Amino acid sequence: xxxxxxxxxxxxxxxxxxxxxxxxxxxxxxxxxxxxxxxxxxxxxxxxxxxxxxxxxxxxxxxxxxxxxxxxxxxxxxxxxxxxxxxxxxxxxxxxxxxxxxxxxxxxxxxxxxxxxxxxxxxxxxxxxxxxxxxxxxxxxxxxxxxxxxxxxxxxxxxxxxxxxxxxxxxxxxxxxxxxxxxxxxxxxxxxxxxxxxxxxxxxxxxxxxxxxxxxxxxxxxxxxxxxxxxxxxxxxxxxxxxxxxxxxxxxxxxxxxxxxxxxxxxxxxxxxxxxxxxxxxxxxxxxxx
Amino acid sequence: xxxxxxxxxxxxxxxxxxxxxxxxxxxxxxxxxxxxxxxxxxxxxxxxxxxxxxxxxxxxxxxxxxxxxxxxxxxxxxxxxxxxxxxxxxxxxxxxxxxxxxxxxxxxxxxxxxxxxxxxxxxxxxxxxxxxxxxxxxxxxxxxxxxxxxxxxxxxxxxxxxxxxxxxxxxxxxxxxxxxxxxxxxxxxxxxxxxxxxxxxxxxxxxxxxxxxxxxxxxxxxxxxxxxxxxxxxxxxxxxxxxxxxxx
Numbered sequence: 007x008x009x010x011x012x013x014x015x016x017x018x019x020x021x022x023x024x025x026x027x028x029x030x031x032x033x034x035x036x037x038x039x040x041x042x043x044x045x046x047x048x049x050x051x052x053x054x055x056x057x058x059x060x061x062x063x064x065x066x067x068x069x070x071x072x073x074x075x076x077x078x079x080x081x082x083x084x085x086x087x088x089x090x091x092x093x094x095x096x097x098x099x100x101x102x103x104x105x106x107x108x109x110x111x112x113x114x115x116x117x118x119x120x121x122x123x124x125x126x127x128x129x130x131x132x133x134x135x136x137x138x139x140x141x142x143x144x145x146x147x148x149x150x151x152x153x154x155x156x157x158x159x160x161x162x163x164x165x166x167x168x169x170x171x172x173x174x175x176x177x178x179x180x181x182x183x184x185x186x187x188x189x190x191x192x193x194x195x196x197x198x199x200x201x202x203x204x205x206x207x208x209x210x211x212x213x214x215x216x217x218x219x220x221x222x223x224x225x226x227x228x229x230x231x232x233x234x235x236x237x238x239x240x241x242x243x244x245x246x247x248x249x250x251x252x253x254x255x256x257x258x259x260x261x262x263x264x265x266x267x268x269x270x271x272x273x274x275x276x277x278x279x280x281x282x283x284x285x286x287x288x289x290x291x292x293x294x295x296x
Numbered sequence: 297x298x299x300x301x302x303x304x305x306x307x308x309x310x311x312x313x314x315x316x317x318x319x320x321x322x323x324x325x326x327x328x329x330x331x332x333x334x335x336x337x338x339x340x341x342x343x344x345x346x347x348x349x350x351x352x353x354x355x356x357x358x359x360x361x362x363x364x365x366x367x368x369x370x371x372x373x374x375x376x377x378x379x380x381x382x383x384x385x386x387x388x389x390x391x392x393x394x395x396x397x398x399x400x401x402x403x404x405x406x407x408x409x410x411x412x413x414x415x416x417x418x419x420x421x422x423x424x425x426x427x428x429x430x431x432x433x434x435x436x437x438x439x440x441x442x443x444x445x446x447x448x449x450x451x452x453x454x455x456x457x458x459x460x461x462x463x464x465x466x467x468x469x470x471x472x473x474x475x476x477x478x479x480x481x482x483x484x485x486x487x488x489x490x491x492x493x494x495x496x497x498x499x500x501x502x503x504x505x506x507x508x509x510x511x512x513x514x515x516x517x518x519x520x521x522x523x524x525x526x527x528x529x530x531x532x533x534x535x536x537x538x539x540x541x542x543x544x
Binding site: 045159160162163165166168169170172173174175176177178179220223224225226228229 | 348349350366369370371372374375376378382383384387388389390393394397398400401406407408433449453459
């Protein structure tokens with residue numbers, strides 16, 4: 007099989023073509039967002055929102071609404087609840103996050119357990135990218151494009167927010183609004199990503215791309231570009247691998263992203279474990295020679 | 297007399313049961329460097345926060361440039377130089393990127409830099425002597441250079457009030473002198489500069505005026521008057537040796 011055939015073969019199957027579109031849109035949207043999440047330290051927030059959407063997805067199926075509506079309502083609701091608990095008690099931030107998202111996740115499990123069989127828990131939790139409908143694709147593409155566009159248009163403000171909130175305040179930029187914007191976009195992005203890899207693995211899509219790109223560059227704009235390119239290539243690679251190896255698509259996509267992270271960790275320019283050793287050894291040799 | 301740049305009248309700040317500032321009244325004129333001295337927990341950060349609008353004021357009135365503080369901030373008049381511990385030095389931003397952030401309040405909603413923004417950034421970097429390091433990642437600078445990046449941001453912003461938090465922590469003597477000269481230059485242009493510190497090194501040289509803070513204003517006057525053991529003991533307790541150094 008030539009490489010071109012290898013690439014084209016899966017596209018003959020409509021389900022596979024759809025899966026690749028969803029995977030690509032989800033990977034790119036998550037990659038952009040993840041750059042700010044890892045810099046601000048909101049990784050756990052991503053984990054929380056992704057789990058908290060479960061009751062929303064279940065209720066959407068029951069009520070016959072687009073899944074995105076319920077997921078967004080519960081994602082945004084989780085953010086508001088976490089903020090509320092944090093503001094009104096002295097509970098530490100990670101505990102507030104933990105209490106809220108596990109409560110919502112548990113509520114989702116209970117709702118699904120009393121619902122007739124058309125909602126498949128396994129599909130929601132672990133993703134069912136090979137079974138997405140046309141309506142679901144439309145939602146993913148529209149929401150993904152919207153979230154990516156807003157993130158890129160507001161990228162300089164978001165980076166300022168992540169880097170130095172006090173300066174943003176000092177020049178009259180509303181940091182509360184920026185934080186609401188970013189969390190709202192997080193909820194939207196989770197809606198997209200859960201179609202690709204399922205609720206459990208969404209958090210990987212929200213953290214790994216930013217963490218990988220961070221190891222590769224010292225400039226934020228380049229970090230966004232690298233996150234997008236590396237994650238898109240890795241995710242499509244994972245999806246193709248899942249087709250040929252007949253393994254879980256969501257699992258393969260996340261595993262491919264993790265492999266990209268591992269490569270950056272070992273060989274990255276910014277203190278890669280192997281690159282640093284090589285540099286030190288070379289310096290020592292030069293010193294010994296002189 | 298001209299309008300003071302900063303005016304606080306009877307300002308109190310409270311966090312739950314903790315009273316951080318009690319009935320603080322202060323006026324800061326243009327063209328002066330004022331040192332805000334006090335131990336950790338004396339309310340220096342609360343005072344900065346109140347001026348910046350990040351800490352709610354319980355009672356009292358704050359005016360900046362004779363008007364609402366929020367309006368002054370919107371007009372890019374206020375610049376803040378954070379203390380080093382508050383900055384993520386590993387953040388993937390260059391010196392140029394950070395100084396350009398000083399211009400954001402003057403740009404459109406997408407903060408796309410125009411020619412005048414690039415010129416102002418370049419001029420500010422030149423002024424603080426960091427133009428040739430513009431492409432460095434901010435963590436690749438020395439302690440003094442790191443401070444000057446944020447001062448340059450205030451210069452690029454064309455702010456009229458600079459708030460500096462612990463400007464001499466982790467800065468070597470030579471760099472300290474460069475920073476003092478830079479701040480004096482800005483003062484001579486008529487900018488108001490408020491410096492918060494718990495370390496008295498550099499204060500006599502830098503400041504025209506000193507405010508001793510211990511939740512209340514204990515003393516306001518010249519550094520020479522302030523930096524005598526009897527006065528310092530008010531704010532720092534007995535641990536003051538030789539009049540200019542705080543130990544312990």
